[in-house]
Amino acid sequence: MRNPTLTIGLVLTILIGCTPKTQESVVEQPSDSQYRPAYHFTPESGWMNDPNGLVYYDGEYHLFYQYYPDSNVWGPMHWGHAVSTDLVQWEHLPIALYPDSLGYIFSGSAAIDWKNTTGFGTEENPAMVAMYTYHDPIGERNETVDFQYQGIAYSLDKGRTWTKYNGNPVIPNPWIRDFRDPKVSWNSETEEWNLILAVKDHVNLYTSPDLKEWTKESEFGADLGAHGGVWECPDLFKLTDQNGVAKWVMLVSINPGGPQGGSATQYFIGDFDGSVFTPMDSVIRWVDYGADNYAGVTFSDVPKEDGRRLFIGWMSNWQYAQIVPTYEWRSAMTIPRELVLQNTDVGYLLRSIPVIEMKSIFSEQTDLANVSGSSFKLEVDTDSEQGGITLYNEVGDSLSILFDENYLSINRENAGLVNFSEVFPAIHRAPLNGIVIISLDVYVDNSSVEVFVNNGDLVMTDLFFFTEPIS
Numbered sequence: 001m002r003n004p005t006l007t008i009g010l011v012l013t014i015l016i017g018c019t020p021k022t023q024e025s026v027v028e029q030p031s032d033s034q035y036r037p038a039y040h041f042t043p044e045s046g047w048m049n050d051p052n053g054l055v056y057y058d059g060e061y062h063l064f065y066q067y068y069p070d071s072n073v074w075g076p077m078h079w080g081h082a083v084s085t086d087l088v089q090w091e092h093l094p095i096a097l098y099p100d101s102l103g104y105i106f107s108g109s110a111a112i113d114w115k116n117t118t119g120f121g122t123e124e125n126p127a128m129v130a131m132y133t134y135h136d137p138i139g140e141r142n143e144t145v146d147f148q149y150q151g152i153a154y155s156l157d158k159g160r161t162w163t164k165y166n167g168n169p170v171i172p173n174p175w176i177r178d179f180r181d182p183k184v185s186w187n188s189e190t191e192e193w194n195l196i197l198a199v200k201d202h203v204n205l206y207t208s209p210d211l212k213e214w215t216k217e218s219e220f221g222a223d224l225g226a227h228g229g230v231w232e233c234p235d236l237f238k239l240t241d242q243n244g245v246a247k248w249v250m251l252v253s254i255n256p257g258g259p260q261g262g263s264a265t266q267y268f269i270g271d272f273d274g275s276v277f278t279p280m281d282s283v284i285r286w287v288d289y290g291a292d293n294y295a296g297v298t299f300s301d302v303p304k305e306d307g308r309r310l311f312i313g314w315m316s317n318w319q320y321a322q323i324v325p326t327y328e329w330r331s332a333m334t335i336p337r338e339l340v341l342q343n344t345d346v347g348y349l350l351r352s353i354p355v356i357e358m359k360s361i362f363s364e365q366t367d368l369a370n371v372s373g374s375s376f377k378l379e380v381d382t383d384s385e386q387g388g389i390t391l392y393n394e395v396g397d398s399l400s401i402l403f404d405e406n407y408l409s410i411n412r413e414n415a416g417l418v419n420f421s422e423v424f425p426a427i428h429r430a431p432l433n434g435i436v437i438i439s440l441d442v443y444v445d446n447s448s449v450e451v452f453v454n455n456g457d458l459v460m461t462d463l464f465f466f467t468e469p470i471s
C-alpha cells in the first residue's frame, strides 16, 4: 500500500498472529498460497460455495458449507464442517453430510431442537437438526423438473456424526424446477417451526410442529424485489431497531441480477405473523454492494445473553467463482458480520458490522511504514466529501477505493490477474443514497477487500488477485 490520497485521521492496524494453514493439493496446479486468506475461512482443499447450517451450540459456532472435496470446481455436493469458539479461528472437522441415493446435499440450515419436537434427542441432549435440499442429478439429467426436495438429518454429538431421517424427503417436490435452500427457525411466539424456502422467483413459507410434517402457509415476492435471476438461500428473522421497534428481515440471494452483475443478496423489511410476511415498502435493498458476497445467511440459536444476529456470506460470484486463479482451494467466506437494523434519516438500513471478535487479530499501529504483507486492516476517518485509498504493489497492480458525495466505488480493472473472466475487471459503484461517509474500515486479506462505511451503513466486498504482494 502506498500514498493513500486520504490522510485525515488515518489509523492503521496490522494483522498479528495469523499464519496461513498448511495446504493439501487435490490437483497438480501451480501454488496459489499468496491468495490464501490469513483471517477468512477457506476449505483446506477443494471446492466450497454457500455457508450452510450456521448454528451455535454449547460454546461452538458451527459452519457447514457446500463442499466438493475431490475437485476445485463445483460437483457432487457434501456439507463440509468447521467449528469455532470465537468466529475467528476455525477448526476443520470431517465432512458432515455425504450425497446418498436421494441425491447431492444442497444448501440448508440447522437448528437445535430444544423441546425435542422431533423425538430425535431428549430435552437433556437435544438434537442438532439439519434441513437441506436433496438434488437428484439423475432427475436433472433426464430433464424432469422434480429433482429437488427437502430432507432432514440429526446429530446428538455436537454435529460430529449425523443420521439421516428415514422418512426423507419431508417436503416432496411439487413439480417446480428450482425448489431449495430451506432455512428453519423456532418461532417462540407461535410455538412452532417456521421454514422459508426459495422457489424459482419467490419464497414459500411453511410451519411445522416437529420438522417432519410441513404445511405451506404463504408465498412472497413474485411481484416484489429484484428478479434478474433465480431466488436462492433465503433467511427470515426478527430484529429490533434502535428505538425498540421490532421488524422482520428477509434475506434473498439472487443469481444473476445483483447490482454489480451476477450474484448478490437483497433484503426486505416487514412484519411476519408466523405464516405471512408483509413488506413495509417495495424498495430494493442490498446487503452488500460489492461483487463478492453471495448466499449469506445467519446463525441459529445464538444465546439470548449475546443477542446478536450473526451473518456469513460466500465471498465469490457465480460469474467467475470456478475460474478464479486459485487451484488447491476455491473460495473463502466473508468475515462474520453482525446485522443491525437502524431507522435512519434515509430510511431503514440493515447495517453489517464486522463482529467484535475480529479486533482480537489486529494490533493498533499509527505508523504507515509498519504495514507489511497483504493482510491488514485500515481505519480511515474523514470529513471530506471525496477521497480514497489505493493499494499498489511493486509491479504496478492497483486497486482503488474511491468516494464522493454520491458513490463509493472499488476499481479492480488493473488489479493484477483480471482476464480469467470478461466481467472480472470492472469498477463497482455503490450509491450512497444520502449516507454521509465519516469512516471507512477496510479489511484486506491477500485476495479480498471488504469496505465498511461508518461501521456498517454500507458494505462492499470484492476479490482481487495481485501478481505480487501489496507493497
Ligand code: FRU
Pocket: 049, 050, 066, 077, 106, 107, 108, 133, 180, 181, 232, 233, 295
Ligand atoms: C447458491 C446455490 C444454492 C444451492 C447450492 C448448490 O449458490 O445455487 O441455491 O443449494 O448453491 O451448491
